[in-house]
Amino acid sequence: CGIFGVIGVADAANFVALGLHALQHRGQEAGGIVSHDAEQGFNSARRFGYVRDNFTKASLMETLPGPLAIGHVRYSTAGSKGAVIRDVQPFFGEFAMGGAAIAHNGNITNANALRRELIERGSIFQSSSDSECIIHLMARSFQSNIPERMKDALRRVEGAFSVVAMTRTKLIGVRDPLGVRPLVLGKIGDGWALSSETCALDIIGAEYVREIKPGEMVVINASGIESYRPFEPVEPRFCIFEHVYFSRPDSIIGDRSVYETRRQIGVELAREAPVDADLVCPVPDSGTPAAIGFSQESGIPYAMGIIRNQYMGRTFIEPTEQIRNMGVRLKLNVNRALIKGKRVILVDDSVVRGTTSIKIKQMILDAGAAEVHFRIASPPTAWPCFYGVDTPERGKLLAANMSEEEMREFIGVDSIKFISLDGLYRAVGEATGRNAKCPQYCDACFSGEYPVRPADMIAKGFEL
Ligand code: 5GP
Ligand code: SF4
Ligand code: MG
Known part of the structure; x- marks a missing residue:
C-alpha cells in the first residue's frame, strides 16, 4: 500500500x-x-x-x-x-x-x-x-x-x-x-x-x-x-523487495536511486549467469532497469521485445487468479518483427506462481524466437511475505516446490537463472554481500528467515 x-x-x-x-x-x-x-x-x-x-x-x-x-x-x-x-x-x-x-x-x-x-x-x-x-x-x-x-x-x-x-x-x-x-x-x-x-x-x-x-x-x-x-x-531490516520491485524506479531509498539499484542487479545477473544470445528484452515495466544493466554488462543489445499496454495496471496486484491470468495478455504483447528467429534473454523482476513467465514464454515462442532464456532480478521466491507484500501461500510458490531445473522444465524455456542473495545484496550497495549472522535487510520471501515471528500465521498452522 x-x-x-x-x-x-x-x-x-x-x-x-x-x-x-x-x-x-x-x-x-x-x-x-x-x-x-x-x-x-x-x-x-x-x-x-x-x-x-x-x-x-x-x-x-x-x-x-x-x-x-x-x-x-x-x-x-x-x-x-x-x-x-x-x-x-x-x-x-x-x-x-x-x-x-x-x-x-x-x-x-x-x-x-x-x-x-x-x-x-x-x-x-x-x-x-x-x-x-x-x-x-x-x-x-x-x-x-x-x-x-x-x-x-x-x-x-x-x-x-x-x-x-x-x-x-x-x-x-x-x-x-x-x-x-x-x-x-x-x-x-x-x-x-x-x-x-x-x-x-x-x-x-x-x-x-x-x-x-x-x-x-x-x-x-x-x-x-x-x-x-x-x-x-x-x-x-528494510524490505529488500522494495528495491527489486515494489518501489518506483524514480524513488530514492536510503540515499540510493532505486533505478540504479535495479540496473546494478542486471549487471550482477549478467556476471553470475551469462548466456550467449542476440537480444536482451525486459518484461515491462518491472524488468526494465535490470534488463538495461544486463545488456550493458553483457554487451548483448537491449531491445523492446515485449510491448506493454500502458492502460493496464500491475497484474500481480489484481486479487483474483482469474483476472490475473487474463491480465498478462491484456497487458503485454510480443513485438513479433523483432523476435522472429532470435535467441532472446527475458529479464523479469520475480517469479512467484510462474503464471507470467509461462504466458510470456509462449508468446515469445509463438512469435518465432529461436531460444528463450529467463534471467530473474530476485532470488527464487520460496516463502510468503507476512509484512505487506501479497505473496500467495507456500503451496502456490513455484520455487517452494521446484528446483531451478524443475522450474526451467515447467516453464518450458532453454534456461532460467535467478540472481543470488549475495548478488542482490551487492546490488543494493552491500559490498561484501549478505551478513548471514545479522542480515542487513528483510529477505524472508527468499531466505525463509522471518525477522518478526508471524504469530497469527503460526497459530493457523504455518510452519517455519
Ligand atoms: P507470477 O506470474 O510468477 O505469479 O508473478 C510474477 C510477476 O508478478 C512478475 O512479473 C512481477 O513483476 C509481478 N509482481 C507484481 N506484484 C508483485 C508482488 O507483490 N510480488 C511479486 N513477487 N511479484 C509481483
Ligand atoms: Fe519484503 Fe521481507 Fe516481505 Fe520479502 S518477506 S517482500 S523482503 S518484507
Ligand atoms: Mg512484472
Missing part, C-alpha cells in the same frame, strides 16, 4: 490526491483521503479504483477542506480479499482528545490475537483490516494525548508498519522498529509532507528532507517537528 500526508498547506487534500496518484503502483484497488478543517472537523472519502478517476472531481475534493490531510492507496494483503469499501483506509475514529485518522502500510502479524482481545473488551470493529486494531488500541489507551496513545498502541503491535496519522492539529509518522516498510519526510513551503516514497514528494514539488528512521515517530504541527523513539532499538 501507499500512504501520504501533508500539513500546513491550503487545501491539503489536493496535495494528498497528487501524492497518492504518484503512489498508485503500491495499490490500485482503492484509495481514501481524510482531511481536517477547523470549521467542519474531520471529513473522509473512500473510493474503489484509481486516484485519478475519483480524487480529481471538484465535487468530491470540495468535501475535503482544510490544511491537514492524509491518504492511502490500497491493495489487499491481510483481511478480506477483494473489494469491500469498509476495508479502505484511512480509518478514522472519534475518541477522547478529538480522535484520529490513520493510514497504514504493512501487515500486523499479531492482528488476529489483538482483534480477539479488543472485541472481548468491547471494541466495535468496522472492517476486517488488521490496521483497524491500531485505532482501537489508541482509543483504549489511558495516555493524555494522542501521540502518547499512539505509542501505547504501536508497542502492542507486531510486524511491519509504516503509519501516517493525523489528529485535529498534528500530522504523525511512524515506522516499526525494523523499518520494514518505507516512509520519508518532505518540506513543502511552510508545511510538511510524509510519503511512502520520494517520487510522491516530487509530484507536489516538495523537497525531500530525510527518511523517517526505523523505530522513529515524528509529530508535526504548526510550530515544527518533534522526533521520538518509542520502541526498543533493534538492527533495522
